[in-house]
Amino acid sequence: MKSKEKKKILVVDDSELNRSLLCDMLEDNFEIIEAENGMQAVEILHERELEISLMLLDIVMPVMDGFEVLATMNKQGWIKSIPVIMISAETGGAYIDRAYDLGAIDYISRPFDERTVKHRVASNFLLTIKQKEMSEMLSNQIYEKEKDNSLMIEILSHIVEFRNGESGLHVLHVQAITEMLLKELARKTDKYAISTKEMRLISNAAALHDIGKISVPNEILNKPGRFTPEEFEIMKNHTVEGAKMLENMTLRKDEALVKAAYQICRWHHERYDGKGYPDGLKGDEIPIAAQVVAIADVYDALTSKRVYKPPFEPDAAVKMIINGECGAFNPLLLECLNDISEKLKHELNVISFGDATESSIQDTVKQMLKDDAPDASDRSIRLLEKERLKFKYLADISREITFEYNSLPEMIKLSEWGAESLGTPIKIVNPLEDGEWTKIFPKDDLALFLHKLKTSKPEAPIVIERFQLNVHGEKKWYKVIGKAMWSDGETPEFEGAIGKIVDVNDETEAMEFLEQKAETDSRTGLLNHNAAKSRISRILANSKDKDKNYALVIFDLDNFKKANDVYGHLFGDEVLEVTAARIKENVRSTDIAARLGGDEFILFMEYKNTVKPLIDRIFKRLTVKYKDFDVGVSMGVACAGREDTEYDALLYKADTAMYVVKRDGKNSYAFYDDSMKNLLKNEKRQ
Amino acid sequence: MTVKECYEKMGADYDEVFARLRTDERITKFLGKVLADGSYDLLCSSLKEKNMPEAFRAAHTLKGVCMNLSLNKLYVSSEKLTEALRGREDYGDDLLPLLDGVKSDYEAAMSAIKELVGA
Numbered sequence A: 001m002k003s004k005e006k007k008k009i010l011v012v013d014d015s016e017l018n019r020s021l022l023c024d025m026l027e028d029n030f031e032i033i034e035a036e037n038g039m040q041a042v043e044i045l046h047e048r049e050l051e052i053s054l055m056l057l058d059i060v061m062p063v064m065d066g067f068e069v070l071a072t073m074n075k076q077g078w079i080k081s082i083p084v085i086m087i088s089a090e091t092g093g094a095y096i097d098r099a100y101d102l103g104a105i106d107y108i109s110r111p112f113d114e115r116t117v118k119h120r121v122a123s124n125f126l127l128t129i130k131q132k133e134m135s136e137m138l139s140n141q142i143y144e145k146e147k148d149n150s151l152m153i154e155i156l157s158h159i160v161e162f163r164n165g166e167s168g169l170h171v172l173h174v175q176a177i178t179e180m181l182l183k184e185l186a187r188k189t190d191k192y193a194i195s196t197k198e199m200r201l202i203s204n205a206a207a208l209h210d211i212g213k214i215s216v217p218n219e220i221l222n223k224p225g226r227f228t229p230e231e232f233e234i235m236k237n238h239t240v241e242g243a244k245m246l247e248n249m250t251l252r253k254d255e256a257l258v259k260a261a262y263q264i265c266r267w268h269h270e271r272y273d274g275k276g277y278p279d280g281l282k283g284d285e286i287p288i289a290a291q292v293v294a295i296a297d298v299y300d301a302l303t304s305k306r307v308y309k310p311p312f313e314p315d316a317a318v319k320m321i322i323n324g325e326c327g328a329f330n331p332l333l334l335e336c337l338n339d340i341s342e343k344l345k346h347e348l349n350v351i352s353f354g355d356a357t358e359s360s361i362q363d364t365v366k367q368m369l370k371d372d373a374p375d376a377s378d379r380s381i382r383l384l385e386k387e388r389l390k391f392k393y394l395a396d397i398s399r400e401i402t403f404e405y406n407s408l409p410e411m412i413k414l415s416e417w418g419a420e421s422l423g424t425p426i427k428i429v430n431p432l433e434d435g436e437w438t439k440i441f442p443k444d445d446l447a448l449f450l451h452k453l454k455t456s457k458p459e460a461p462i463v464i465e466r467f468q469l470n471v472h473g474e475k476k477w478y479k480v481i482g483k484a485m486w487s488d489g490e491t492p493e494f495e496g497a498i499g500k501i502v503d504v505n506d507e508t509e510a511m512e513f514l515e516q517k518a519e520t521d522s523r524t525g526l527l528n529h530n531a532a533k534s535r536i537s538r539i540l541a542n543s544k545d546k547d548k549n550y551a552l553v554i555f556d557l558d559n560f561k562k563a564n565d566v567y568g569h570l571f572g573d574e575v576l577e578v579t580a581a582r583i584k585e586n587v588r589s590t591d592i593a594a595r596l597g598g599d600e601f602i603l604f605m606e607y608k609n610t611v612k613p614l615i616d617r618i619f620k621r622l623t624v625k626y627k628d629f630d631v632g633v634s635m636g637v638a639c640a641g642r643e644d645t646e647y648d649a650l651l652y653k654a655d656t657a658m659y660v661v662k663r664d665g666k667n668s669y670a671f672y673d674d675s676m677k678n679l680l681k682n683e684k685r686q
Numbered sequence B: 001m002t003v004k005e006c007y008e009k010m011g012a013d014y015d016e017v018f019a020r021l022r023t024d025e026r027i028t029k030f031l032g033k034v035l036a037d038g039s040y041d042l043l044c045s046s047l048k049e050k051n052m053p054e055a056f057r058a059a060h061t062l063k064g065v066c067m068n069l070s071l072n073k074l075y076v077s078s079e080k081l082t083e084a085l086r087g088r089e090d091y092g093d094d095l096l097p098l099l100d101g102v103k104s105d106y107e108a109a110m111s112a113i114k115e116l117v118g119a
Helices: A016-026 A038-048 A066-076 A093-101 A114-164 A169-188 A196-206 A211-215 A229-236 A238-247 A256-267 A288-303 A314-322 A331-350 A353-372 A378-397 A416-422 A435-440 A443-454 A505-519 A529-543 A560-567 A569-586 A612-622 A647-663 A679-684 B003-010 B014-021 B024-036 B039-048 B052-069 B072-085 B095-117
Strands: A007-012 A030-035 A052-057 A084-088 A106-109 A401-407 A410-414 A427-429 A462-471 A474-486 A494-503 A549-557 A592-597 A600-607 A633-640 A668-671
Touching (some): A007 A016, A007 A038, A016 A030, A016 A114, A016 B024, A030 A038, A030 A052, A038 A052, A038 A066, A038 A427, A052 A066, A066 A093, A084 A093, A084 A114, A093 A106, A169 A288, A169 A331, A211 A238, A229 A238, A238 A256, A256 A288, A288 A314, A288 A331, A401 A443, A410 A416, A416 A462, A435 A462, A443 A462, A443 A474, A443 A494, A474 A505, A505 A529, A529 A592, A529 A600, A529 A647, A549 A560, A549 A647, A569 A592, A569 A612, A612 A633, A612 A668, A633 A647, A647 A668, A647 A679, B003 B014, B003 B095, B014 B024, B024 B052, B024 B095, B039 B052, B039 B095, B052 B095
Parallel strands (some): A007 A030, A007 A052, A052 A084, A084 A106, A633 A668
Antiparallel strands (some): A401 A410, A401 A494, A410 A427, A462 A474, A474 A494, A549 A600, A549 A633, A592 A600
């Protein structure tokens, strides 16, 4: 055996010595892939399931033990395609039983004996190959049987055609048109409830529609001129004759194919308006199979050359049929014909004998394997593999960070480009516990995202979140979009997810910048009044039941007008900026500071027991001389009581206290109390 | 020293291992791997840290290695320790004599193997 042709065996054992011992014994005939624990084995299976022909599996291992591997293989369906031989120092019967229950096919106990190992591996290997071959053989047999059926039909129908002087293609065309019409009909309505299987059956049976013509004498059949009334009666009789032939097949008359063929033979010249022959059936009294074949027959007759006429163009033929020039048909079928008319032109052009049978048989085999064999055949596995490659390629060239998430074993797989741009490996096993990965994608965010996927609904499986990821040492905003994959069936199970991670950092930063800009006062960088008001209102509204104290402070600069007048507006602006800077230095990040406009500012702060020391400190820091200007402020403070849940009312109180300060000589602060209640109304506005 | 002599020195079954592995070269090669195998060290450190599941796995691996190379004496002592550790959650001083047994057999085996491979 050449080395490149060697079959691959996966050896899973935590002891390096044991692995190499097995390797030593088997490497002449097999290529060995090693895994040192169950998790590694599952990862390898994920990637290379199709390559691995056999697996040797230890039981007691760190990270994931052999039983867990078997359980995973069952869940993923791998156990059906990969034979597993247990290798373990465990000799307890319970262990062995459990391994067999989980699908292991054999058991080699230690110590390893070279001849035993080689023999068991080889015989199990052969056994599995046999099984695979047999399932291939089975599908070949189905294929052959179908081929026989189709062949018989073809031969029979061609006999008729050659006698009839028509081109042999007529049968194939009628078959193809019938199938297309049926598909279109099923797409349009479920009125006739035709399964894929029945479609195939009807289009096969369609080939037999004219077998009754065998009973028509040659000179009538091939008469170039018009029929006499008597001749026409004989001609018409081919429907009844064909049906009779099928009815007389005593042995097989119950077969679905024969039944469909009977309907088609007898009734493919009936008319939807009841004026056809032989039985004058009307509307849906005519079996749908016969209705469809009737229209297919007419279409092909019109578009083909006959001794008595040249072929019509396809479009003209469709028009004639729809206009009722060639009989009366089910309006639904006329619609179908109209809809497929473009497709018909191409399809009928490419039909030749070999193709038609080949493709219909392949369809049949595929369908049968789907119906009867739940295990994927090698052929469909290869198709899947091809799809996977296509997906991977598209993901790579799209330059997007796409990902797959597997729930068992828990694993994230990134596109190559994705891994590169995030600076991670392509595959992250156990992502929630992976320190490197959670450095990039914070654990809580990931857990939240996965939770949302797992609790999504099959009918609404998309989850979109924004997270700040730490990519190459930089925190950037990303939009993470995931689609949960749910299994089919009555109780859908979460199987994993696919999705992509989109860099939205610039977008998000721009939004934040605009938001911030809309909220701040451009001169001082403090909040503007609106923003402060809405924030304070929110806090007040939420503080009702909580045991928290808040104070609202309002102040303006004494003699600010004078500063402007004496030193100029530029200096006035400087004073405002300096004041804002002093405020920023002396408030906590949780406090709210804003410029109301002009030289008026507010502060809103939480305090513990008493607010006076806090106010005193701020007052002192604000009233420090700037250049030659003696900065003085008049400050009013209102402490929010339980009843103060309205911002405006609270501001009014603080404003009143400030008024009192101004009235009493400025450059000081005062706390509002109820004795000031009507002061503002009575005095200020005078 | 021949492989057979080495086996006698370790209290191990040469005939049995030869019947299974079939060449002296192969036996020697894998005895060499026993020297590099970390299960014994892992067993000792896990017991010290009272990590019982890890200790069980290490003892179990050691036992498996002995089985494969027919190191009977070390197999018997490591098997006893493995069974004492199976499913056990708490450390206890009753494990010490068992560990000592493994230790002396292990050291004896190692010195014989070193002599054989000339390490």
